[in-house]
Amino acid sequence: MEGKAFFIDTTLCTGCRGCQIACKQWNELPATKTENWGSFQNPKDLSFYTYKLVRFSEDIGDDGKPVWYFFPDQCRHCVDPPCKEIPEDPNAIIVDELTGAVLYTDKLKKVNSEDVQEACPYNIPRAQPGTGYIAKCTMCVDRVHNGLLPACVKTCPTGAMNFGDRDKMVSLAKKRLAEVKGKFPKATLSGIEDTRVFYLLADEPAKYHEYAQATIIPGGIDRKMALKRIAKPLKELSKEWQLLHKLAS
């Protein structure tokens, strides 16, 4: 498959937040006012001003010792992005030809942001309070087009963040999965089938984040996508009807 992809190896991530802050710096996003709500995780959630968020979760492992999981959350840049189906205007959300990056435009101001957020299996898009613009990770497409790595990848000290041609990232992800299986028998790769951001997780995805993995219903597509696939022919049908109606009048 063409285009680029991220491979995020959470077995190497130390939750340092270098990626979270590099993203803010490159995109010149403001900091928001936060308070310590009982976790290292801050801000508490993604927002119009926070495209990349390291999520922290704690548990007790099978050996009775604590585990602390770090999940550098971001837009998955789906190969076939469900969010793209929501706006009427096909150019409100663009898929970049070179990289496959899913890019939001200001045309989204006209779209109900809740619908866009609902459509996303990973709960990523966030609206600006008051204006309705929607924003998320851009894959640093401006950097990538100029031969640079995305800011978060460039910053990562441990090699948790990787980026490159999708095929190469798929190979790397599979290689790392094989390497860690002995130490982490429950290890999986999330998102490798249909997105451009795959996560190597040492444990069950739900232990990292509710949306670490898209919820799947039998048939292999998720509820939201299923609803849309059904809705789509109706929409197209409605256009045909309108055309016929017009011709008829």
Add this chain to the structure above:
Amino acid sequence: MTNHWIDIRNSDCILIMGSNAAENHPISFKWVTEAMKRGGKLISVDPRFTRTSSKADFFTPLRSGTDIAFLGGMIKYVIENKKYFKEYLAEYTNAAFIVADKFDFKDGLFSGYDPKTRTYNKSTWAFEKDENGNPSKDRTLQDPRCVFQLLRKHFSRYDLDTVSSVTGTPKEDLVKVYKMYSATGEKGMAGTIMYAMGWTQHTVGVQNIRTMAIIQLLLGNMGVAGGGVNALRGESNVQGSTDHCILYHIWPGYLKTPKASQASLSDYNAKYTPKTNDPLSANWWGNYPKYSVSLLKSFFGRKATNANDFGYNWLPKLDDGKAYSWLDIFDEMYKGNFKGFFAWGQNPASSGANANKTRQALAKLDWLVNVNIFDNETGSFWKGPGMDPKRIKTEVFMLPCAVSVEKEGSITNSGRWMQWRYKATEPRGDSRPDGDIMTDLFKKVRYLYRRDQNAVFPEPILNLKWNYTTNRRFDAHKMAKEINGYFLRDITVKGKSFKKGDLVPSFAYLQADGSTSSANWLYCNSYTNKGNMAARRTREKSGIGLNLEWSWCWPVNRRIIYNRASVDKYGNPWDKEHPVIRWNGSKWVGDVPDGGWPPMLKPDGTPNPKTKYPFIMKPEGHARVFGPGRADGPFPEHYEPLECPVEKNLFSSRVINPTAPIYKTDMDAYRTCDPRYPFVCTTYRVSEHWQTGVMTRWQPWLLETQPQLFVEMSPELAMLRGVKNGEKVIVESARGKVKAVALVTKRFRPFTIQGTVVHQVGLPWHFGWVYPKDGGDSANLLTPSTGDPNTRIPETKAFMVNVKKI
């Protein structure tokens, strides 16, 4: 570090203890990750499950302040299970030395203790001498008075039950760690320790490190790739600052600060120049006078001559038996004995232990100069909480200084690598580089001294050489060259001829007769006729990561020190896959060898009289398992922290370190085993903030990630106090209190210590009242004014507190 950052990737087993490297040295984790990819194991031992622990192959907790108990158990395990590297131990360390009869240890005290002064007379901590005046040795390690047998005896009390009861670490976990780590005693295997303030900031700080050094010597891990004793320094250039002696007890290059009783230069040199009768001992400190005289020539230039002892008496001396450390400075300041104070690039009102005492001490000054980038709790102490500016007479000056990227110079990292840095941009507004501020200050002081006929003792000021400016601005290159050193006249040394004004190529050429200068002998070789070695940027193409042409390190660019111990007596590396040096028949190849002398044995197995023992910085040439130089004992011993949760020390009847410094003003309160302060407390850092937060609290992106002071506690303790996660609480000690957000986490579990449940909590010390207003104040308001007897570093890692709902 004896080794360096990149070398960590060569390790078979990394113990991270007294450090949270993934958190506070995140870039170092790249090398830990690499070691693990190559099959190395990571062990994390910490009171709390940290970001480092989350990546470790094995984690186990221990109560803050019990590291010697934990490691002492490892020494016992290594000895009993014969995991030690016998040949290395017998040949390269003083394990074989016979200790003199009068040395003894009984019930927590070594021989020579004076309870009145609370210090040791160390004369009994000595070796038996043979007919040549050298230590007697038993290389079979069987003599009951040899160091090895005394070590075995000393740590025989550190059995699993006792260690577990003191540390709170489960017995099976102790065994697992001991087994994993001691596997590196195998020839060809290497284990390394990465430690930081979690070990140093205790009343037994230096002995914590000594315990690990002994383990590393037992296992043959010194001088080898992937081994060593590796301190993760707490600041990017603190290694540089200690190398250049910005501490009261040392002169640049770890020379000693003279004492009042050393009236002349020859008295001083005689005192600190060790002697040996063993021709096989290089005894490198035997060159001491060359380094001290060269330093004096750098200070005073032409004014320093043989006739005036090279200006020796123009320098301040320490009163015998008196300490002038950080804790002592603020103690004297609080007593009103200081008129003025330069808080230069630091924030003592938040960074020093017992911060309330420090803040009150500042109010006793006539004047304070705060040189810093941002406003902070020190410069603004007079308007802090509880302060009434109307009653404070201190005149405060804020001098804005340039940031590191606004000036050129060098930084020396934990691995001793001196890396040159360039100026990226001009300083903002009126802020100026420290070198310019110091130069102008000095010039003005000198002018005032010149002008005043009645100036008292003007020589040190008027005779100080200061030719480090270009166009009236401080010139880092001129200073770097002075640090390296010059020949001050035409001279021939070791058959090579040099001209006056030539840069000295290495410290082997420095002289004691005033013909050379060097402002730091350790850095001699860093800026030579070949250029600024610290500015080199060539990566190695292959090898074990030495990168001999990237920057420069001391001494003489030797990347792994004590590397003569990485080979057998024929000069063949113990570890063939990661050789540090190797004798090729006529010379050493690889790293800069720790002396070019040939191996100890000739190819036919006979001793080579031209050789030297590997540990060249010790007068006996052998590494010290028995260490007679420390203030609190030649062997480490577990003592409880000054404030501790138990009445008894299970290892002896001495509860605390018998030589730990204690202060006696009304601001110095200590409460041990007191039900009002029932919980063990420690302080630490987070990735997102830096030191007292002077720079990082003003950075919005960083503050967003860690906005407020928090206290981490177990769910059990939270339940005990009725506290919910995210709720604000008060943490208080005998000295002060702070408001913090409770972070209730399973990463802290209660300990069972001597049969009782003991809770521990921890706080980061990054916050201060100046900004943000809701961020919280310094955790150092809680910490005690006591510390290590050798270094006086404060014991901020183990003390007692209470936690209360608001």
